[in-house]
Amino acid sequence: MERPELPLPQLHAFVVLAEELHFGRAAARLGIAQPPLSQQIRRLEDKVGHALFTREPGRVALTPVGHELLPVARRALSDLADGLAAARAVGSGRTGRLRIGFAASLALTVLPGLLRDFRQRFPEVRLEIREMTTAPQLTALRERTVDIGLLREPEEADRELDFRTVLTEPFVAVLSHGHPLAAGRTVRLADLAEAPFVLLPREAGPGLYDRILALCAGAGFVPDVVQDAVEWQTVCALVETGLGVSLAPASIRRIRLKGVAFRAIEPGAERTRVAVAWRKSDRNPLVAHLLATVSPQSQATR
Amino acid sequence: MERPELPLPQLHAFVVLAEELHFGRAAARLGIAQPPLSQQIRRLEDKVGHALFTREPGRVALTPVGHELLPVARRALSDLADGLAAARAVGSGRTGRLRIGFAASLALTVLPGLLRDFRQRFPEVRLEIREMTTAPQLTALRERTVDIGLLREPEEADRELDFRTVLTEPFVAVLSHGHPLAAGRTVRLADLAEAPFVLLPREAGPGLYDRILALCAGAGFVPDVVQDAVEWQTVCALVETGLGVSLAPASIRRIRLKGVAFRAIEPGAERTRVAVAWRKSDRNPLVAHLLATVSPQSQATR
DNA sequence: CGAGCCGATATCTCCGTGCGTATGGAGACA
DNA sequence: TGTCTCCATACGCACGGAGATATCGGCTCG
Numbered sequence: 181m182e183r184p185e186l187p188l189p190q191l192h193a194f195v196v197l198a199e200e201l202h203f204g205r206a207a208a209r210l211g212i213a214q215p216p217l218s219q220q221i222r223r224l225e226d227k228v229g230h231a232l233f234t235r236e237p238g239r240v241a242l243t244p245v246g247h248e249l250l251p252v253a254r255r256a257l258s259d260l261a262d263g264l265a266a267a268r269a270v271g272s273g274r275t276g277r278l279r280i281g282f283a284a285s286l287a288l289t290v291l292p293g294l295l296r297d298f299r300q301r302f303p304e305v306r307l308e309i310r311e312m313t314t315a316p317q318l319t320a321l322r323e324r325t326v327d328i329g330l331l332r333e334p335e336e337a338d339r340e341l342d343f344r345t346v347l348t349e350p351f352v353a354v355l356s357h358g359h360p361l362a363a364g365r366t367v368r369l370a371d372l373a374e375a376p377f378v379l380l381p382r383e384a385g386p387g388l389y390d391r392i393l394a395l396c397a398g399a400g401f402v403p404d405v406v407q408d409a410v411e412w413q414t415v416c417a418l419v420e421t422g423l424g425v426s427l428a429p430a431s432i433r434r435i436r437l438k439g440v441a442f443r444a445i446e447p448g449a450e451r452t453r454v455a456v457a458w459r460k461s462d463r464n465p466l467v468a469h470l471l472a473t474v475s476p477q478s479q480a481t482r
Numbered sequence: 483m484e485r486p487e488l489p490l491p492q493l494h495a496f497v498v499l500a501e502e503l504h505f506g507r508a509a510a511r512l513g514i515a516q517p518p519l520s521q522q523i524r525r526l527e528d529k530v531g532h533a534l535f536t537r538e539p540g541r542v543a544l545t546p547v548g549h550e551l552l553p554v555a556r557r558a559l560s561d562l563a564d565g566l567a568a569a570r571a572v573g574s575g576r577t578g579r580l581r582i583g584f585a586a587s588l589a590l591t592v593l594p595g596l597l598r599d600f601r602q603r604f605p606e607v608r609l610e611i612r613e614m615t616t617a618p619q620l621t622a623l624r625e626r627t628v629d630i631g632l633l634r635e636p637e638e639a640d641r642e643l644d645f646r647t648v649l650t651e652p653f654v655a656v657l658s659h660g661h662p663l664a665a666g667r668t669v670r671l672a673d674l675a676e677a678p679f680v681l682l683p684r685e686a687g688p689g690l691y692d693r694i695l696a697l698c699a700g701a702g703f704v705p706d707v708v709q710d711a712v713e714w715q716t717v718c719a720l721v722e723t724g725l726g727v728s729l730a731p732a733s734i735r736r737i738r739l740k741g742v743a744f745r746a747i748e749p750g751a752e753r754t755r756v757a758v759a760w761r762k763s764d765r766n767p768l769v770a771h772l773l774a775t776v777s778p779q780s781q782a783t784r
Numbered sequence: 785c786g787a788g789c790c791g792a793t794a795t796c797t798c799c800g801t802g803c804g805t806a807t808g809g810a811g812a813c814a
Numbered sequence: 815t816g817t818c819t820c821c822a823t824a825c826g827c828a829c830g831g832a833g834a835t836a837t838c839g840g841c842t843c844g
Contacts, residue, residue: 182563184490192486203791216833218792228566230573235791236763237841244766245573252565256558261484263554264530271532271547463533464546505821518803520822537821539811
């Protein structure tokens with residue numbers, strides 16, 4: 181890439197003069213006096229090394245050289261103007277691209293509303309959403325391959341990342357329809373002590389996994405995890421077959437499966453948090469816009 | 483067209499920095515010290531209104547705004563560089579476009595050699611040739627719709643145009659094979675006094691027409707023009723049918739028609755001139771190149 | 785032949801920019 | 815904690831470019 185030789189203001193003057201073919205009018209359009217325009221053109225011609233206009237009395241016309249340069253100059257100027265406008269639009273957060281990682285369990289709850297609201301407010305922004313479990317989201321945020329994470333039970337303190345709770349929800353017991361505990365309206369945790377458990381693997385989201393184990397520990401038992409599955413959808417399907425029971429965030433009630441019953445936990449003080457995560461250092465206005473869209477509604481989902 | 487906001491040198495620095503992502507190395511590539519580079523970028527960011535790079539210790543990266551602006555800046559810079567090179571090529575006469583008007587009768591004689599020589603010396607020049615009679619050529623030259631004219635018997639003095647004789651050639655009598663005069667090797671003009679004539683219309687080329695009439699007047703008669711035709715080809719065809727005879731520049735011998743005979747004029751001192759014409763004020767180097775290509779060869783065509 | 789139009793030239797001012805050197809400050813690393 | 819790297823900041827200088835006004839010179843036209 182060479183050092184630029186032609187100043188843009190001179191090219192601008194050149195283009196205007198090529199349109200007017202009259203120094204006086206062109207100068208007026210440029211908002212300057214006529215002599216400076218003559219100078220501009222002269223300097224430009226010196227740099228190009230050839231005359232760009234023929235000046236015969238009463239007739240200003242492009243030379244072949246000028247004719248060659250004109251479309252180039254015109255295009256460069258308008259490209260730069262357009263590009264600048266586009267860049268500013270990105271800077272203002274009116275347009276651009278936002279990459280969002282999200283936990284699969286949120287695809288049925290917070291995510292649709294969030295996308296809808298955001299798209300409504302910023303229709304020109306391209307949203308790239310990719311399903312990932314919690315741990316990969318944190319990695320992706322640090323590696324800058326996503327800009328926003330939607331995840332459960334994040335570690336609180338982080339040097340690079342910030343979190344904000346989007347919602348908290350209680351846990352529910354997931355039971356097969358035929359299970360004896362499905363008869364009541366609620367379930368005490370201790371009642372699940374002897375039941376085999378189906379859970380998401382710890383690697384997928386250590387935070388949530390550890391929360392669930394802590395819950396059980398609080399009720400005096402260590403769950404017997406007989407199976408894991410990477411999707412809540414699959415967990416429910418396994419529960420339906422009678423393989424075991426599960427503990428899950430209440431929002432998975434949205435998964436409607438015939439043979440599966442969800443029962444609130446008694447007493448139910450424990451809640452799981454869904455958070456939005458982003459890089460503290462991120463100055464992308466779209467991140468701020470998205471954070472503004474997920475107003476910190478602590479409202480619970482029963 | 484708006485007044486340009488972004489100085490090219492800053493955009494250049496921006497592009498280089500975006501490639502290096504390192505102020506020190508980018509400055510070295512630009513051949514300047516590091517602080518000036520920081521300033522350039524800062525000023526550019528001020529004008530854009532948004533940061534173009536994130537500077538975290540040990541890591542320089544493009545912001546979304548910078549990412550948006552980069553391809554635009556790159557393209558504008560390279561377009562301008564290319565366009566400038568192209569314009570200079572045109573200015574040097576190495577490339578460009580040259581519009582040539584020519585009399586149809588020359589399509590068989592001087593034109594092919596001229597085009598061949600010129601194309602050989604300037605292969606990158608686009609030649610646009612258009613067949614026109616003499617008078618329209620002069621008009622087209624004045625209106626700048628052609629740059630070069632190839633014509634017969636131009637007026638000598640002209641305020642705007644210059645001429646140079648390319649070749650001179652004698653006149654020949656055009657006779658049908660069956661014509662009594664076709665029996666001899668030469669023809670005296672006076673022998674044609676009673677014959678009906680076929681000629682080009684005067685409007686097509688007054689110079690040549692008047693020359694022919696002057697020739698006849700010199701031989702003591704006024705030709706009886708019974709028919710005109712805008713192409714020599716057609717004139718020959720009409721002569722072949724026995725409609726009449728004609729007087730023409732010798733080069734139309736190239737038109738080989740079975741039933742047509744060409745006979746030299748006795749004594750044959752009178753010659754017709756073929757000239758190249760151009761605008762005196764034309765500074766297009768291609769015009770000079772073409773004039774140099776048609777070296778003033780006064781050699782006659784018999 | 786004088787008036788008017790149009791572009792070039794001369795001269796001056798001012799400001800932005802580009803570049804330098806010197807220095808500061810924040811992380812990273814040993 | 816000291817050092818090194820890397821970028822930002824401060825300050826100064828010089829140049830070019832953009833603008834203005836005044837004037838000149840050529841051409842056209844009434």
